[in-house]
Each structure stands twice: as C-alpha cells, then as structure tokens.
Amino acid sequence: MVELTIDGKKIQTNPGTTVLEAALANNIDIPRLCHHPELSVSGGCRLCIVNVDGYSNPTPSCGLTCQDGMAIETQNEELLKSRREIIDLFISEHPLDCVTCDKSGTCLLQKYAYEFDITKTSHEFEISKPIYQDDNPFFIRDHQYCILCGRCVRVCDEVVGAKAIDFAGRGFECHIATPFDDPLKDSTCVFCGNCIQVCPTAALTPVSRMGKGREWELDRLKTICGYCGVGCQIEYALKDGKIIYAQSTPDAPVNGEFLCTKGRFGWDFATAPERLTSPMLRRDVAYELGLTSENWELPQKSPLAVRKPKVEDSHIPIDWDTALDLAARKLSENVKEYGPDSIMGLASARCTNEENYIFQKFFRLGIGTNNLDHCARL
Ligand code: SF4
Ligand code: SF4
Ligand code: SF4
Numbered sequence: 001m002v003e004l005t006i007d008g009k010k011i012q013t014n015p016g017t018t019v020l021e022a023a024l025a026n027n028i029d030i031p032r033l034c035h036h037p038e039l040s041v042s043g044g045c046r047l048c049i050v051n052v053d054g055y056s057n058p059t060p061s062c063g064l065t066c067q068d069g070m071a072i073e074t075q076n077e078e079l080l081k082s083r084r085e086i087i088d089l090f091i092s093e094h095p096l097d098c099v100t101c102d103k104s105g106t107c108l109l110q111k112y113a114y115e116f117d118i119t120k121t122s123h124e125f126e127i128s129k130p131i132y133q134d135d136n137p138f139f140i141r142d143h144q145y146c147i148l149c150g151r152c153v154r155v156c157d158e159v160v161g162a163k164a165i166d167f168a169g170r171g172f173e174c175h176i177a178t179p180f181d182d183p184l185k186d187s188t189c190v191f192c193g194n195c196i197q198v199c200p201t202a203a204l205t206p207v208s209r210m211g212k213g214r215e216w217e218l219d220r221l222k223t224i225c226g227y228c229g230v231g232c233q234i235e236y237a238l239k240d241g242k243i244i245y246a247q248s249t250p251d252a253p254v255n256g257e258f259l260c261t262k263g264r265f266g267w268d269f270a271t272a273p274e275r276l277t278s279p280m281l282r283r284d285v286a287y288e289l290g291l292t293s294e295n296w297e298l299p300q301k302s303p304l305a306v307r308k309p310k311v312e313d314s315h316i317p318i319d320w321d322t323a324l325d326l327a328a329r330k331l332s333e334n335v336k337e338y339g340p341d342s343i344m345g346l347a348s349a350r351c352t353n354e355e356n357y358i359f360q361k362f363f364r365l366g367i368g369t370n371n372l373d374h375c376a377r378l
C-alpha cells in the first residue's frame with residue numbers, strides 16, 4: 001500500500017492509483033473535464049490541478065501517481081483562481097446558450113461555470129469552430145459547443161476500436177474530425193454513440209433528443225437490452241411515456257457506460273404503430289374455429305416474396321388464453337400422432353436465462369424431445 005495525505009487526510013491506496021482516483025475514493029471532489037474513469041489519461045483540460053508539497057507548480061491530479069509520503073492540497077485561493085481562468089477561457093469560445101440547450105442540467109461546463117460563479121468571459125468572445133454536422137440520422141456534431149476534451153476520440157479508439165475521429169488542425173482551427181473531414185458515414189464509425197455518452201457538453205446530441213425537453217423533465221427507466229445475449233443495462237430517458245434517447249450508466253454491471261448501436265439507437269420499435277401487442281392467429285385457422293367470419297387462403301408463393309405483407313390481412317388478434325389453449329392442444333395432437341421428435345423448440349435471446357431454462361425443461365420433460373436450439377444473437 002501507498003500512504004499519502006490529501007487535504008490533511010491520511011489516505012492508504014494501492015500502488016499505481018492516481019491522486020484524482022484516491023481523492024474521489026475518499027470523498028474529496030476535484031473539478032475535472034477531460035478525465036473519464038473508463039478512459040486513458042489525457043491531462044488536457046488542467047482543471048484537476050493540485051498542489052504537491054515540494055513541486056514548484058500545480059500538477060494535474062488525473063495523471064499524477066500516488067507516492068508514499070506525498071502531501072497534496074486540492075483547494076486554495078490560487079487553485080480556485082487558476083480553475084476559474086480555465087473555465088473563463090473555455091466559455092470565451094463557447095455560446096452560453098444554456099437557457100435553450102438540450103444538455104442543460106447535465107453539462108459539466110455549465111456545472112463548473114455555476115460553481116465558479118462565471119456568468120460571462122473576461123476575454124474577447126469568439127466562436128472559433130462554427131461547424132455544424134448533421135450528416136447521419138443518429139446524432140449531430142455541433143462543434144461550437146466542443147471543448148476539445150478528447151473524450152470522444154479516446155472512447156472511439158480505446159473502447160470501440162473504430163478510430164473514426166481524431167483532433168485535426170492547430171490552435172483555433174483545432175476540431176474533432178474524421179479523416180479528411182469526410183461525413184461520419186464514410187468513415188470507420190459504427191454509430192455506437194459512445195462518444196455522445198462521454199461528451200461533457202452539447203457538442204454531440206442524439207437527433208431523437210433534440211428539442212424534446214429539459215433533462216430534469218425526463219423520466220428515467222432502467223432495463224435490459226433485449227437485442228442479444230450480452231444483456232447490457234440501458235437507461236431510457238422518457239418524455240410523456242415516449243423514449244427520447246437511450247444511454248448506459250456507470251453502474252451497469254455488464255457494459256459499464258457503453259452500448260452498441262442497436263441498444264443505443266434501435267428502440268423505436270417500442271412505440272412503433274406496427275408493433276404486435278397481442279397474439280395473432282392465422283385467419284384460415286381462426287375461420288375453422290369459428291373465431292372469424294372472413295376466411296383466407298394460404299398463398300402458393302412464400303410470404304417472404306410479398307413486399308411488406310400486412311399481418312392483419314392474414315391474421316386476426318386473439319387473447320392470450322385462447323392462444324395458449326390452442327397451442328397446447330395442437331402440440332399434444334402432434335405429439336400423439338407423430339411422436340415427440342416431430343416438434344422442435346427455438347428459444348430466444350430476448351428471454352431471460354430463467355425463461356430459457358423453463359423453455360428447455362418444458363421441451364425435454366413436457367414434450368419429450370431434445371430438438372432444441374437458440375438464436376444466440378440477432
Ligand atoms: S453545452 Fe453546456 S455550457 Fe454550453 S450551452 Fe449547453 S448547457 Fe450551456
Ligand atoms: S459513434 Fe462510435 S464509432 Fe462513431 S465516432 Fe462515436 S464512438 Fe466512434
Ligand atoms: S465532442 Fe464532446 S467529447 Fe469530443 S472533444 Fe468535443 S466536448 Fe469533448
């Protein structure tokens with residue numbers, strides 16, 4: 001173990017821990033913008049500077065490894081002045097649109113401007129990168145809100161492995177770009193949206209979220225993504241019962257803060273008008289059972305050959321009791337007539353482990369067949 005003091009508090013920590021990590025683990029908050037616990041150290045924003053006994057200058061705590069006997073000071077007038085100056089410089093080229101900004105309430109720049117009581121810049125104001133990119137259907141990139149923290153670049157490289165974006169240009173020209181500033185869809189971007197997740201400002205915003213409500217008006221619902229067997233935890237942000245956007249949360253046990261493109265953007269089926277909300281029975285079977293007066297003839301060609309077939313042409317909605325009774329009757333008739341191996345079960349990755357366990361048990365013991373398979377992923 002390594003022993004040091006932070007703001008006079010004796011702290012023991014594992015070798016290799018940074019001063020920022022040790023401070024946060026001991027409820028000592030240090031302002032930070034470019035740091036993200038799941039990403040490598042950047043050291044770019046300098047907001048996390050601290051004084052180290054024996055060092056001549058303040059040092060970023062996010063890149064400083066704890067050493068035995070270190071004495072750290074995280075708060076004093078000089079550090080506060082430096083941090084205020086950093087935020088002052090950020091907002092000298094950042095529109096203070098917080099009154100209408102979708103990120104208001106969760107934006108880190110807004111949080112620190114508030115905490116340091118900065119209402120306007122003391123420098124000359126100039127938007128250095130008035131670039132607005134809406135070249136894809138998933139999210140917009142509004143560079144005037146970008147503070148060049150580099151979190152998006154690091155997540156794309158270190159977590160996603162897509163390496164779609166990087167810093168381009170120098171000085172005031174510097175901005176986050178794809179190679180040759182091509183549209184995102186022509187880059188290696190896989191549209192996972194993890195860059196949106198880690199962006200501390202409104203520089204990256206899901207299209208579905210724009211203008212749909214203030215952060216504090218949105219309800220939150222945590223659930224498990226149903227797309228594949230990984231079972232990532234998702235948090236939906238909802239307005240009036242409708243999903244506005246999806247994100248992950250740091251406490252998600254499987255996926256941490258990250259999601260793939262299906263989990264993050266593929267949720268519009270939830271309220272799609274075509275979504276089936278009750279069991280459907282083929283119309284000719286329903287006619288035979290006296291459940292409908294309109295018969296229907298099974299077409300000779302495959303239903304897959306029909307473009308966008310309408311389910312209500314060939315099926316009618318029925319209640320669950322009728323559906324389950326009918327399925328049980330048909331299954332037992334088939335087992336009696338053709339034997340248990342005439343039946344096959346295909347389980348779904350959208351079900352829970354427990355549901356799939358019961359499903360295989362039902363097939364093995366109830367029906368008496370090992371004809372079972374599982375769609376491991378979509
Ligand atoms: S990104 Fe943050 S600081 Fe900028 S306008 Fe939006 S809420 Fe305000
Ligand atoms: S959406 Fe994913 S792949 Fe595309 S730039 Fe963002 S992090 Fe990289
Ligand atoms: S787009 Fe967001 S995450 Fe990327 S550098 Fe700009 S502010 Fe940081």
Ligand code: FES
Nearest residue numbers: 043045046048062
């Ligand atoms: S958080 Fe440490 S330099 Fe940005």
